[in-house]
Amino acid sequence: MANVTVQSEKEVSWLRQAWARIRKIHPVFPVFLIVFLAVGYLNPKFIEPNGILIFLRRAAPLGILAVGQLFVLAAGGFDLSVGSQVTFVVIGGALLINNDPEKLTYTLLVLYGIGILVGLINGLVVTFMKVPSFIATLGMLLALKGAGLYWTGGAPRGYLTDNFRQFGRGFLEPVPVVERFPIAVVVLIVVVAIAAYIFHFTIFGRQILAVGDNPVAAKLSGINVRRVRILTFIVSALCAITAGILEGGFGGVNIIAGDGLELQAISAAVLGGAVLLGGRGAVLAAAAGALTLEALFNFLNLIGQPEGVRDVVQGLIIIGAVAYAAINARRR
Amino acid sequence: MTRENKPTNEPVMEVRNITKEFPGVKALDDVSVKFYPGEVHAVVGENGAGKSTLMKVMAGAYIADEGDVLLQGEKVQFPHPQVAQEQGVSIIYQELNLLPERTVAQNIFLGREPSRFGLVDSRALNEATLDVLERLDSEDTISPSAMLNTLSVAEQQIVEIAKAISFDSKVLIMDEPTAALSSNEVDILVRLVERLKARGIALIFISHRLKEVFDLADKITVLKDGQLVDTVNPKDVNTGDVIHMMVGRELNQFFPPLAEPGDIGDTVLSISDGANDFLKNINLELRAGEIVGVSGLQGSGRTELAEALFGAEPFKQGTLEINGLNTPVRSPAQAIKLNMGFVTEDRKSQGIFPNQSLRDNMLVTVRALQRLLAQVKRDGVRKNPDLVPTLGEQVDVRASGYDQEVQYLSGGNQQKVVLAKWLAPDTEVLIFDEPTRGIDVEAKASIHEMIRDLAKQGAAIMMVSSELPEIVGMSDRIIVMWDGTITGELPAKSSEAEIMVLATGYENGDKKDAELVMESKS
Numbered sequence: 126m127a128n129v130t131v132q133s134e135k136e137v138s139w140l141r142q143a144w145a146r147i148r149k150i151h152p153v154f155p156v157f158l159i160v161f162l163a164v165g166y167l168n169p170k171f172i173e174p175n176g177i178l179i180f181l182r183r184a185a186p187l188g189i190l191a192v193g194q195l196f197v198l199a200a201g202g203f204d205l206s207v208g209s210q211v212t213f214v215v216i217g218g219a220l221l222i223n224n225d226p227e228k229l230t231y232t233l234l235v236l237y238g239i240g241i242l243v244g245l246i247n248g249l250v251v252t253f254m255k256v257p258s259f260i261a262t263l264g265m266l267l268a269l270k271g272a273g274l275y276w277t278g279g280a281p282r283g284y285l286t287d288n289f290r291q292f293g294r295g296f297l298e299p300v301p302v303v304e305r306f307p308i309a310v311v312v313l314i315v316v317v318a319i320a321a322y323i324f325h326f327t328i329f330g331r332q333i334l335a336v337g338d339n340p341v342a343a344k345l346s347g348i349n350v351r352r353v354r355i356l357t358f359i360v361s362a363l364c365a366i367t368a369g370i371l372e373g374g375f376g377g378v379n380i381i382a383g384d385g386l387e388l389q390a391i392s393a394a395v396l397g398g399a400v401l402l403g404g405r406g407a408v409l410a411a412a413a414g415a416l417t418l419e420a421l422f423n424f425l426n427l428i429g430q431p432e433g434v435r436d437v438v439q440g441l442i443i444i445g446a447v448a449y450a451a452i453n454a455r456r457r
Numbered sequence: 458m459t460r461e462n463k464p465t466n467e468p469v470m471e472v473r474n475i476t477k478e479f480p481g482v483k484a485l486d487d488v489s490v491k492f493y494p495g496e497v498h499a500v501v502g503e504n505g506a507g508k509s510t511l512m513k514v515m516a517g518a519y520i521a522d523e524g525d526v527l528l529q530g531e532k533v534q535f536p537h538p539q540v541a542q543e544q545g546v547s548i549i550y551q552e553l554n555l556l557p558e559r560t561v562a563q564n565i566f567l568g569r570e571p572s573r574f575g576l577v578d579s580r581a582l583n584e585a586t587l588d589v590l591e592r593l594d595s596e597d598t599i600s601p602s603a604m605l606n607t608l609s610v611a612e613q614q615i616v617e618i619a620k621a622i623s624f625d626s627k628v629l630i631m632d633e634p635t636a637a638l639s640s641n642e643v644d645i646l647v648r649l650v651e652r653l654k655a656r657g658i659a660l661i662f663i664s665h666r667l668k669e670v671f672d673l674a675d676k677i678t679v680l681k682d683g684q685l686v687d688t689v690n691p692k693d694v695n696t697g698d699v700i701h702m703m704v705g706r707e708l709n710q711f712f713p714p715l716a717e718p719g720d721i722g723d724t725v726l727s728i729s730d731g732a733n734d735f736l737k738n739i740n741l742e743l744r745a746g747e748i749v750g751v752s753g754l755q756g757s758g759r760t761e762l763a764e765a766l767f768g769a770e771p772f773k774q775g776t777l778e779i780n781g782l783n784t785p786v787r788s789p790a791q792a793i794k795l796n797m798g799f800v801t802e803d804r805k806s807q808g809i810f811p812n813q814s815l816r817d818n819m820l821v822t823v824r825a826l827q828r829l830l831a832q833v834k835r836d837g838v839r840k841n842p843d844l845v846p847t848l849g850e851q852v853d854v855r856a857s858g859y860d861q862e863v864q865y866l867s868g869g870n871q872q873k874v875v876l877a878k879w880l881a882p883d884t885e886v887l888i889f890d891e892p893t894r895g896i897d898v899e900a901k902a903s904i905h906e907m908i909r910d911l912a913k914q915g916a917a918i919m920m921v922s923s924e925l926p927e928i929v930g931m932s933d934r935i936i937v938m939w940d941g942t943i944t945g946e947l948p949a950k951s952s953e954a955e956i957m958v959l960a961t962g963y964e965n966g967d968k969k970d971a972e973l974v975m976e977s978k979s
Contacts, residue, residue, distance in 0.1 A: 329829045335821055338810040345769060345807055346878065347793035347825030356829075404812040 151410040153397045157417040164420055167427045174303050182307035183375075184419035186211070186293075186368035189313060190386055191393035191415040192320045192408055193364025196357040198394055199324075201337040201403030202251060202258035204358060206265035207365040207390055210243060211383025213273045214369025219283035219378045220276060226286045236366050243269065244362030248355030258358075266387065274380060281378045293374015309371045313412075316367060320360075321408040333357060337403020392439045393418045395446035402451075418442075467530065469494045469659045470515065470546065470628045475524035477510055484510040485521070486683045492628065497650060497660045499674035501667065503703055503957075504755055504923040507683040508663045512630050515661075516548035517541035529627075547621030548630040553613050557606040562586035564605055565620045589619045592656075593649060611642035618649065629653065631662040635669060636756055647673060665754045667696050667961040679703055697954070700961070704925060704953035711902060712930030713909040715949050720746045721933065724781075725917040726797075726886050728766065731775030735761040738942045739775065743886060743917040748908065750932030751921040752956050758941040759921045760802055763888045766919070767799040768792045779886075793822055795886075798879030802890035802921070804868065808875040811864035815856055816845050818863050819877045826882065848877040853903060869900025876907065887911060889920040893927065905931060925953040 165172035171180065190207055197204040214236055221232040243265065250261040292312065296305035324330040335343045336353045344350045372382055391401075397414030399406035418439075425434050468491035477485040485507045492498050500508050513519040515526060517535025525532050528544060535541040538548065555564050562582045563570070571581040586601035595615050605613060614634060621629050635643050650673060653660055664670050670677060671691050679686040679702040686702045722745030731739035736758050743749055753759040764770040766777075768786040777785055779795055786792045789799070801807035810818050816836065823838050836859075837844030845859055852873040856866055863874055872892070879887060892908065893901040908931065912918050922928050928935060935947040937959035945959040 323830070326832055327829070328824050328827050328831050328833055331817055331821070331824060331833055332829070334813060335810050335817070338812045339806070341807050342801075342810060343821075345767075345789050345799060345801060346821045347790040348821070349790060352829075400812075404810070 151398050151407065151413070153410050153413045153417060156396075157413050157420065160417055160420045160424055164424045164427060167424070171423070178303060178307055178310060180419070180423070181313065181416075182293075182309045184416050185307075185309040185313040186371045186375075187386065187389055187393060187419055188412045188415040189316050189364050189368045189371070190390035191397065191411045192317060193361035193368075194387075194390040194394045195397070195399050195406050195408060195411040196320075196324065196333060196360040197258070198391070198399045198401060199337045199403055199406040200333045200354050200357045201340065202354060202357065203262060203391070203401075204247065204361045204365075205259065205262040205387045206243065206247060206269060207361060207368070208383040208385060208387035209266045209269040209273075210240065210362060210365035211369035211372050211386055212380060213239070213269050213383075214366055215285070215373045215376075215378055215382040216273050216277050216281045216380060218289060218370070218373055219281065219285050222283070222286050222289055224284060224286060226288045229286065229288050232289065233370070236370070237363065240362040240366035241359055244359035245355065247362070248358035251358070252351040252354050270380070281380055283378065285373050285378060289370070290374040293371040295374070309374070312367065312371060316364065317408060317412050320364075323360075324406075324408045329353070329356070334404055334406075337405075339404075388439060388443065389418060390415070392442045392446075396442060400449075401447050467494075468492055468527075469529060471527040472511070472515060473525045473527065475511065475514055475521045475526070477507075477514060477519060477521050483683050485514070487524070488680070488683075488685045489524075490678050490685065490688055492659045492661060493676075494627070494659050495654055495657045496675045497654055497662070497673050498676045498678065499670040500661065500663050500678045500680065501665075501670060501699065501703060502680035503925065505682075506680040506703070508680055509632060510683075511680065512548060512632060512661070512663060515541075515628070516546055516630055518548070542621075542624050542626075545625055545627035546630070547624060547626040547628070549614070549617045549621060549632065549634065551633045551636055553610075553617055555605050555613060555616060557604075559605055560602050561590075561599055561605060561608070561616050561619075562601040564616055565589060565623055567620075585623075586619075589623045592622060593619055594652060595619070595649075609642065611638050611645050614638070614646065615649065618653075622653075626658060628659045628661065631660070633663050633665065633756075635664060635666060643669070665756075665961060667699060670699075671696065696958075696961075700954050700957045704957050713906050716747055716912060716933045720913065722746050722915065725779065726766070727778045728772065729776050731765065731772040731777065733761075733765055733770060733773045735770065736765055736772070736941045739765070739772070741936065741943065743919055745885075745915045745917050746912050747933045748912050748918045748920055748931055750928040750935045751919060751938060752923075752925065752928045752935060752960060753938035754960050755923070757938040757960065759923075759938050760890055761941070762938065763799060763802075763890045763919065763921050766792075766886075767797060767888055769799070790825060793825060793882060796882065796884055797886040798822075798882070798884040798888065800872075800875055800879055800887070800889045800892055802894065804871055804875060804895075809863045809871050812862055815849070815854065815859045815861055815863060815866075815874055818874050819845055819848050819859075819881055822878050823881045844881055848880055851880060852877045852907060867897075867900075869896040869904075872896055872900065872904060876904070880911075884916060886917045887919070889918065889922075891922055892920060893922075893924075925956060928956065929953060 170176045193207065194204055218232055218236060221235055222228045247262055247265055250256050251258045291308065293309050295308045297308060297311065298305035300306040324333070332348050332353045335348060336350050340350055369383065376382060393415035394406065394411045395401060396417055397407065397410035397412070399411055421438065422435055425438070470492045473489050475485050475488045488511060500511065502508050510519060514521045517538045517540055520534065527533065528546065533544065565586050566582055570577045571585060572578055583601040587596055590596040590599055590601070593615060599608065599612055599615060605616065608616065634646060638646060650660060674691055676688055677691055677699060678688040679699060681703060724742045724744050727742040729740050739762065751759050751762060761770060765772050766786070768788045768791055771787050776783060784795060786795065792799070810821065820837065823844070824833065827838070834842055836842060836846065849859065854870050854873040854877065856870060863871055866874065889908065893904055908918060908920065920931060929950065933949050935951055935956060936943055937945050937947065937956055939960055939962050947955055
């Protein structure tokens, strides 16, 4: 028994290999399928191609936020400021663009610039001032919301032009098979693809997991822990700005556009298997977590549950995830 | 009230046949000691000899598996340290247990403040505190209303003692009371000990500084590997005798052969006059092909030396040369670039990434040298794509596959993964801190052989260890540390006793004591 050295993967029988593959499938995918089909059962329109696309369009901002949140969570942090960032994009975007469709590029650049700045500040406060990220980004949530209100003079002003709103509500057409394809879903797919590449196939992605798993060992192994953590906050902020731009296409210019999205994003990422306190997570699963959550909200709506139930479900998911992480941490 | 208690023949406290086991180790094995009132009793022994465990059993922090604790002739069992304290047995740990943001008075009477109408009666509190401090003759130096964090370490220790006294302690246990004190402050403590002694209190203290032990103690109990060696009167023995009682065991472990003179090459790394917050006056050379063992007791600065060389807690002064070039190392990342490796003491908290695969654990150091957005290679780097299987064979790791998460491996295999991580880059200087702590005998032997093989292949190796047999068995040269500095260098195959002399604070100049040791050796 003592002499079993590392087996080469070829020696493992194909049956065990297949089983290993099945076991590797993240539970969020079957869970999503079940919730999705349940909604479809109650509302058959939902699982028609167009219904699916509309659902995906609605879920796109949350999916993008969940992916951004995953980067921070996997490195052992939290980003509670993303909801405020979304709000900031909506009301700030309206001010910046000032009813002039020509200013679209300028507005987007400024918004992304602000995003990078916010992420940088979050990261610096957490790494250099050693403020727990939970507190630091909670402060940012408030500060950013206040700053947005101050900027608009107390109440949201202006409108988002149609070309701005196109990202969230627009369609690409004509497209074969489904005729028209939501731009928001294209954005979601692109973001998920880029994020998945960075997270799963680059040194940066591996270092995020290492930092989240054991920051002391990471530092002693030559990883620039601060740089990695700061960058995760910037990634999260870039995702939040993108989500905000999509969100701007859905609703009006109001100061509650992004309220609660930060907690939804965290719930989504942990549904997708990201471990709070870091060290584990997958991009596709986090995005699937967002879709599951969105489908769950749909489901609760359809069976006539009030909005309160939504929040209860979300709260339970977060408490459950933290408890799970804490139990795991203790076991080690 | 000058109540003089002459030492009597009745022990105030006694332990009989105490045995205490922890998973995998017998910390105490059938230990019996008697403690008399008005007597200062020192407990000495190597790291892991069982000193602290014994103290904790006496103070109610641990419950013995077997044996009895007797207080004034009656069997007692303390379920909790507080119960022991209420019955007159107090313990003062090395890490003081005080609240920095509270006053002296509040600290001493924490949880039992005198009250009036349900409120704390500050005047009574301060008076009671003054009364306790008077008993220690410290009422002039320490004010009851002083904030604790404005006091020196020695004064804080007096407050701890005052707190113990306020419980009417009959037995006062101190775990390395002088470790954090300057020599001036030690004098204060010594006077305090004399006063407590005169009051008939039984004082028990653990110390690594044998000089102090001989200056202070009326009795010395020596423990080794959890067993009682003897309780002696310091008048009947000398330092050498005590050291020999502390060490000296059969070498029943196999170690690979030491380096031949021809195997040892050029100096790879040297530090002169190195110093930082924990270290001073460090002069050391590491040579290719040589294993330098670093010995020293807990708190001697041996781990700090490793961390300083590797840039985790960099040197602030001194000249560090690597391959003859002046190269300050300011961070672990820089150390890795300079082909240094550091196998840390605490595998779990500093070595492994438990949730990551063997692969990712082994490759973390080479990947740290790559660009952030470079694509990961599954099993290695571009120059060496099959690094993982090569390393896996080299360190002989046993796992179900390289995808397995490291948390599921045994301690020995985890250590091999950590080792692999440091072999992945072309390491020239390897620092080991307690390379075999907490792993089984078989894995130990194979790690020892690996370390020797690395030296044979030309690596310069520094091995920090608290296990004397390991130091003696593995080292081509031995460095001994004490109090943040190197107290001496010994050749290969030096005895455990010779190491212990230097490790207990007898510097090279202190010839008399060293000679004593050598005499009693024969």
